[in-house]
Amino acid sequence: MEPSDEELCKRIAARDADAFDLMVDRHQGRAYRLASSILGNEADARDVSQDAFIRLYESAGRFDGRSRFSTWFYRILVNLCIDHQRKNRWWRRLAPLATPGGGDDPDERAFDPPSGEAGPETEAMLKQSIGRLRPALEKLSPQQRAAVLLQTQEGFTSREIGEVLKCSEATARVHVHRGIAQLRKILGND
Amino acid sequence: MATNHPETELIPYLRGELSADERARVGTHLEGCAQCRATADASSAILSNLARVVDDVREPDWAAYRGELKRKLRAAQTRKADVRGRWRWRRDDVRLPDFGWPSIAISTAAVAVLAIALVMHRGPAGMQAPGVDQLELQQELSSANVDLLANYHVVEHLDLLENYDVIEHLDELGPEDRQNHETPS
Numbered sequence: 001m002e003p004s005d006e007e008l009c010k011r012i013a014a015r016d017a018d019a020f021d022l023m024v025d026r027h028q029g030r031a032y033r034l035a036s037s038i039l040g041n042e043a044d045a046r047d048v049s050q051d052a053f054i055r056l057y058e059s060a061g062r063f064d065g066r067s068r069f070s071t072w073f074y075r076i077l078v079n080l081c082i083d084h085q086r087k088n089r090w091w092r093r094l095a096p097l098a099t100p101g102g103g104d105d106p107d108e109r110a111f112d113p114p115s116g117e118a119g120p121e122t123e124a125m126l127k128q129s130i131g132r133l134r135p136a137l138e139k140l141s142p143q144q145r146a147a148v149l150l151q152t153q154e155g156f157t158s159r160e161i162g163e164v165l166k167c168s169e170a171t172a173r174v175h176v177h178r179g180i181a182q183l184r185k186i187l188g189n190d
Numbered sequence: 191m192a193t194n195h196p197e198t199e200l201i202p203y204l205r206g207e208l209s210a211d212e213r214a215r216v217g218t219h220l221e222g223c224a225q226c227r228a229t230a231d232a233s234s235a236i237l238s239n240l241a242r243v244v245d246d247v248r249e250p251d252w253a254a255y256r257g258e259l260k261r262k263l264r265a266a267q268t269r270k271a272d273v274r275g276r277w278r279w280r281r282d283d284v285r286l287p288d289f290g291w292p293s294i295a296i297s298t299a300a301v302a303v304l305a306i307a308l309v310m311h312r313g314p315a316g317m318q319a320p321g322v323d324q325l326e327l328q329q330e331l332s333s334a335n336v337d338l339l340a341n342y343h344v345v346e347h348l349d350l351l352e353n354y355d356v357i358e359h360l361d362e363l364g365p366e367d368r369q370n371h372e373t374p375s
Binding site for chain 2: 021028029032033034037042045053057058129130148149151152153157158170173174177181184187
């Protein structure tokens, strides 16, 4: 049977290298994708998600098991992302959000086809819509962006988002609500 | 009448996070509120598109990622060990002379006694004698206050707005002027 995250964390605290490898293997994809969505930059996402794993290794002994491991770990990751954005705010004003497709025009960016079911028109509209979402996400506050992405990408509940962002469940709901409202406004759906 | 739209509960409603009571309340509201229904629909579309943004993230070469992570972890551990080692080295490097701790304690006590003696000799900061310049300034201020006090009965009868000039040149008032101003008009 696969050990739980909490068990692995205990073993990591005892400096078990295999447990750390297993933990990285288990969470690397989600951590990287979330960091990439928050930071909008693949190189930064790589660095920050790796830093989060290093923090996990160093502070595994401090995980007290009161919350889920994923909540604890994503708190480390999201805090690192928010810190990284604060530190690089001046630079990010100059450098536009990096996207897989390159170019500055969101409509021109290349995206993988989302599904084989949709017709070409629907697919194009969807592509365009997602292409506009990335730069729109960039306009949200770090807390709003993290809250929205934790909910949509990680499936976190408002209570769990509150635990990650160290705020109440009600405040987490407000972050998500304002984030989505802001996106609606930017995308012209409001 | 103002309607309370359950704005912050719409997304938890869509995601099935609400309790049965909350869900029933928001559901009832949605049935009668076209504005909230439109908001919920638009939010729902954005939520589903946001979930697709993650699919679009290009994944790195995971083997290279893990290799790099291990190197970084080793480097972080080496840095920590270096810092600890440096402190240990400093402790070992600072060797006390043969006369050791008692002499250091005596020296510290002597410095403390000297400092206390110096403070007591000079007196506390608030009780220090003022310098010559400060003394002159204090005397000037005191005499100015005495003049104002002597002319207080004049000031008492002044209308501030009309007699601004008088106040400004209070110290130049002669006895006759005082008499004039003391008499209310």
